[in-house]
Amino acid sequence: MDPRTYVEKHRGEFVAALKDWLAIPSISADPARSGDVRRSADWLAAHLADTGFPTVEVWETDGMPAVFAEWPATDPGAPTVVVYGHHDVQPVDPVEAWHTDPFVPVEQGDRLIGRGASDDKGQVLFHTLGLRANLAASGASAPPVTVKLLVEGEEESGSPHFAELLKRHRDRLGCDVVVISDTTMWSAETPSMCVGMRGLTDCQIDVYGPEVDLHSGSFGGAVPNPARVLAGLLAGMHDADGRIAIPGFHDDVAEVTAAERGLLARLPFDEAEWLRTASSTAAAGEAGYSTLERVWVRPTAEINGMWSGHTGAGTKTIVPRSAHAKVSFRLVPDQDPLRVQRCVDAYVAGNLPEGVRATVAFAGPGVRPCASDLESAAVRAARAAMGRAFDTEVLFTREGGSGPEADIADVLGAPLVFVAVGLDDDRIHAPNEKVEVPLLLKGAESAAHLWDELAAALRP
Amino acid sequence: MDPRTYVEKHRGEFVAALKDWLAIPSISADPARSGDVRRSADWLAAHLADTGFPTVEVWETDGMPAVFAEWPATDPGAPTVVVYGHHDVQPVDPVEAWHTDPFVPVEQGDRLIGRGASDDKGQVLFHTLGLRANLAASGASAPPVTVKLLVEGEEESGSPHFAELLKRHRDRLGCDVVVISDTTMWSAETPSMCVGMRGLTDCQIDVYGPEVDLHSGSFGGAVPNPARVLAGLLAGMHDADGRIAIPGFHDDVAEVTAAERGLLARLPFDEAEWLRTASSTAAAGEAGYSTLERVWVRPTAEINGMWSGHTGAGTKTIVPRSAHAKVSFRLVPDQDPLRVQRCVDAYVAGNLPEGVRATVAFAGPGVRPCASDLESAAVRAARAAMGRAFDTEVLFTREGGSGPEADIADVLGAPLVFVAVGLDDDRIHAPNEKVEVPLLLKGAESAAHLWDELAAALRP
Ligand SMILES: [Zn+2]
Ligand SMILES: [Zn+2]
Numbered sequence: 046m047d048p049r050t051y052v053e054k055h056r057g058e059f060v061a062a063l064k065d066w067l068a069i070p071s072i073s074a075d076p077a078r079s080g081d082v083r084r085s086a087d088w089l090a091a092h093l094a095d096t097g098f099p100t101v102e103v104w105e106t107d108g109m110p111a112v113f114a115e116w117p118a119t120d121p122g123a124p125t126v127v128v129y130g131h132h133d134v135q136p137v138d139p140v141e142a143w144h145t146d147p148f149v150p151v152e153q154g155d156r157l158i159g160r161g162a163s164d165d166k167g168q169v170l171f172h173t174l175g176l177r178a179n180l181a182a183s184g185a186s187a188p189p190v191t192v193k194l195l196v197e198g199e200e201e202s203g204s205p206h207f208a209e210l211l212k213r214h215r216d217r218l219g220c221d222v223v224v225i226s227d228t229t230m231w232s233a234e235t236p237s238m239c240v241g242m243r244g245l246t247d248c249q250i251d252v253y254g255p256e257v258d259l260h261s262g263s264f265g266g267a268v269p270n271p272a273r274v275l276a277g278l279l280a281g282m283h284d285a286d287g288r289i290a291i292p293g294f295h296d297d298v299a300e301v302t303a304a305e306r307g308l309l310a311r312l313p314f315d316e317a318e319w320l321r322t323a324s325s326t327a328a329a330g331e332a333g334y335s336t337l338e339r340v341w342v343r344p345t346a347e348i349n350g351m352w353s354g355h356t357g358a359g360t361k362t363i364v365p366r367s368a369h370a371k372v373s374f375r376l377v378p379d380q381d382p383l384r385v386q387r388c389v390d391a392y393v394a395g396n397l398p399e400g401v402r403a404t405v406a407f408a409g410p411g412v413r414p415c416a417s418d419l420e421s422a423a424v425r426a427a428r429a430a431m432g433r434a435f436d437t438e439v440l441f442t443r444e445g446g447s448g449p450e451a452d453i454a455d456v457l458g459a460p461l462v463f464v465a466v467g468l469d470d471d472r473i474h475a476p477n478e479k480v481e482v483p484l485l486l487k488g489a490e491s492a493a494h495l496w497d498e499l500a501a502a503l504r505p
Numbered sequence: 506m507d508p509r510t511y512v513e514k515h516r517g518e519f520v521a522a523l524k525d526w527l528a529i530p531s532i533s534a535d536p537a538r539s540g541d542v543r544r545s546a547d548w549l550a551a552h553l554a555d556t557g558f559p560t561v562e563v564w565e566t567d568g569m570p571a572v573f574a575e576w577p578a579t580d581p582g583a584p585t586v587v588v589y590g591h592h593d594v595q596p597v598d599p600v601e602a603w604h605t606d607p608f609v610p611v612e613q614g615d616r617l618i619g620r621g622a623s624d625d626k627g628q629v630l631f632h633t634l635g636l637r638a639n640l641a642a643s644g645a646s647a648p649p650v651t652v653k654l655l656v657e658g659e660e661e662s663g664s665p666h667f668a669e670l671l672k673r674h675r676d677r678l679g680c681d682v683v684v685i686s687d688t689t690m691w692s693a694e695t696p697s698m699c700v701g702m703r704g705l706t707d708c709q710i711d712v713y714g715p716e717v718d719l720h721s722g723s724f725g726g727a728v729p730n731p732a733r734v735l736a737g738l739l740a741g742m743h744d745a746d747g748r749i750a751i752p753g754f755h756d757d758v759a760e761v762t763a764a765e766r767g768l769l770a771r772l773p774f775d776e777a778e779w780l781r782t783a784s785s786t787a788a789a790g791e792a793g794y795s796t797l798e799r800v801w802v803r804p805t806a807e808i809n810g811m812w813s814g815h816t817g818a819g820t821k822t823i824v825p826r827s828a829h830a831k832v833s834f835r836l837v838p839d840q841d842p843l844r845v846q847r848c849v850d851a852y853v854a855g856n857l858p859e860g861v862r863a864t865v866a867f868a869g870p871g872v873r874p875c876a877s878d879l880e881s882a883a884v885r886a887a888r889a890a891m892g893r894a895f896d897t898e899v900l901f902t903r904e905g906g907s908g909p910e911a912d913i914a915d916v917l918g919a920p921l922v923f924v925a926v927g928l929d930d931d932r933i934h935a936p937n938e939k940v941e942v943p944l945l946l947k948g949a950e951s952a953a954h955l956w957d958e959l960a961a962a963l964r965p
Binding site for chain 1: 703705707714715716717719720721722723724725726727728729730732733735736737739740741742743783784785786787788789790791796799800803804805807808809810811812813814815816819820821822823824825828829830831833835858859860861868904905906907
């Protein structure tokens with residue numbers, strides 16, 4: 046039976062299982078829900094065992110448990126794939142904005158509504174349907190690649206124990222490629238594959254001048270003004286072309302290829318509609334790049350906040366003693382957040398006039414950017430698999446922000462490919478989250494083809 | 506009897522009168538003290554009548570009353586002088602920081618302690634002693650110039666009704682020169698004359714971008730960030746030499762003369778001590794100017810405060826919807842606050858990228874700068890008078906901020922000269938205000954000579 050026939054035939058059973066799972070309120074950020082997150086892990090473990098995975102384990106962490114499952118390929122020389130997803134969900138506030146109970150999943154036509162429907166339970170679950178479809182098509186008792194599933198329970202809380210978990214189980218997680226199923230496509234009509242996510246590092250810059258606020262009549266013009274110094278530092282972070290001007294910042298930026306730019310340009314992007322979403326009357330950014338390129342493939346330095354001196358009503362003619370800003374940097378491959386932090390440190394330290402000192406405090410080690418190589422065998426295979434499922438050419442997208450994906454690739458030493466069928470209007474992290482069931486079936490069909498395509502592409 | 510002998514002989518009587526006046530708590534900013542401000546005006550009127558002024562009037566305003574007195578010269582062709590001072594005083598908060606009751610004046614050696622001792626009752630009162638000394642020396646029954654005193658009652662509250670008062674009585678106030686006795690000298694050892702005060706205009710700049718705060722992962726890099734635009738506007742207000750770079754801002758700046766710069770350089774300025782007072786580890790300002798020049802003869806653009814976006818604890822990776830700054834401009838002759846406001850408006854409007862709008866709101870019409878012409882007959886005469894009193898060369902200073910002086914010169918159409926003997930450490934506007942009685946006597950002696958010098962210098 047071909048995969049499409051198989052998944053369509055099992056739609057009812059698949060949706061019933063997903064509704065079962067969605068009924069468990071596995072909100073990792075809510076300590077009162079920790080029992081539910083554990084129930085969610087147990088539900089998934091049982092479902093994976095039912096699916097036929099010979100090995101299924103619940104992996105404990107210092108926080109919420111993850112689920113691991115493995116189904117070895119028939120051929121011991123076949124490649125190995127780790128599929129990453131998460132079984133925890135976002136909080137549901139403001140709950141009064143939901144039209145249905147977030148944990149009583151409801152079907153409305155082709156839509157399934159409930160917290161986690163798209164992010165990420167629906168997208169995890171299409172893999173079990175896809176794997177059954179693959180076996181039904183091949184008639185084999187095992188997949189053509191060794192499939193390992195790793196489904197964490199704290200992604201929506203910032204994956205605080207995930208890196209440690211990866212390192213502890215590194216031996217069990219050995220693989221040739223990591224498949225991430227936690228992103229979106231351009232649209233239902235324009236299926237696409239994410240091939241990169243921006244990283245992030247952010248800091249607070251504190252600039253200090255004279256020890257007290259000074260009267261600007263008596264001292265103004267003859268002592269350094271830390272607000273002016275800060276304004277200079279912030280303004281100097283970009284050149285006239287809108288390109289980041291911090292020395293060394295661009296050293297590791299991998300320029301996007303002409304091939305990828307060409308494919309991005311083929312996306313049916315409606316800038317006027319995008320600007321309406323942004324409530325902005327104009328686009329603005331680095332010269333020479335389109336809006337999509339600016340949010341996906343170019344790094345940014347963004348002032349998130351600033352404050353200094355007198356901010357109340359009326360006038361206070363002072364030279365303020367200090368000035369402060371919060372600045373975040375979105376990073377692109379192959380930038381390293383720690384190296385960027387050193388560039389920012391040096392930039393600030395190198396642009397302070399006499400009589401002014403400054404500190405730069407980074408919020409943490411930052412999030413690394415990640416990207417797939419468009420020319421790699423894994424991306425070609427995954428794109429072909431999705432193309433077979435959607436009966437059309439699959440384009441490429443990226444995402445402006447990211448989670449723990451780069452850490453997975455780094456710890457496991459394997460390239461990432463993103464196979465996912467969420468939509469930007471699925472309202473993930475918002476009230477009334479939904480998923481399009483036909484797209485989940487296309488995801489299952491993609492997954493069914495994916496193991497064959499990867500087996501062929503990665504065979505040594 | 507020469508003026509020095511006269512004023513020294515009448516020291517006791519002079520100090521007793523001043524203590525009497527200082528006991529009246531004429532705080533114009535305190536509505537509960539309005540009766541005391543009126544009592545202060547009445548006290549002064551009586552004292553001026555006792556001194557011999559043929560005309561003494563209390564002039565009402567919509568606020569607190571001023572006192573006017575006139576003593577015509579013997580020679581009807583003699584020049585006319587208006588002496589300006591004020592009889593209201595600053596509030597006394599924090600009153601617990603005073604070592605004596607602010608309104609029970611106390612002599613400690615040569616010092617007289619009490620609110621208003623230096624600013625400005627002591628400096629108003631030396632004029633009556635000086636005028637008596639002048640008459641004692643000449644033996645005449647009237648001064649050699651027509652002396653008009655105008656002593657306002659709301660200077661410490663921003664002189665809200667003073668311009669109106671000047672205009673209403675313009676005919677009575679006709680004069681050839683205005684003598685201001687409400688400033689300070691360099692030091693007791695280095696007597697000096699103020700020859701200029703900076704003006705002021707200040708504004709709030711509000712910059713608006715997208716209508717709501719945006720997520721920097723989804724939108725960062727492709728929409729205008731108003732905080733970045735504001736930082737650019739603020740940083741762009743100065744060039745690399747620290748000179749204000751707002752187009753047109755310098756058009757009316759009168760460059761200080763080499764002669765004045767030479768005299769300013771002769772002041773025994775201790776920059777290290779000045780920096781300690783400023784609690785700054787370095788001086789900073791416009792290239793090519795000394796610290797004193799920077800605070801006295803050069804205009805400034807000073808950021809008094811700014812705020813935008815997330816200013817609390819932690820991280821919020823947003824593109825903020827708006828950014829705000831308060832900026833004040835110290836002005837020097839011949840800058841006009843209204844013209845500077847137009848330059849700032851045009852600068853902001855001309856440097857906004859698409860998708861960003863801004864408003865610039867000025868706090869009011871601003872304060873005009875003022876200056877005396879060092880080569881004028883009036884300044885030469887006043888400098889000679891002070892030189893005779895202090896037995897030494899009188900140097901020049903300026904002040905970094907100012908009050909209503911420019912308006913007086915403007916409405917009366919007469920040049921200003923500053924004859925005053927306060928010191929920067931008199932703690933005016935602070936607890937424990939004091940005055941050096943020997944300097945008030947030198948002020949009286951200067952005033953005694955001043956009428957002769959002015960009569961000679963200004964005789965048609
Ligand atoms: Zn997710
Ligand atoms: Zn005063």
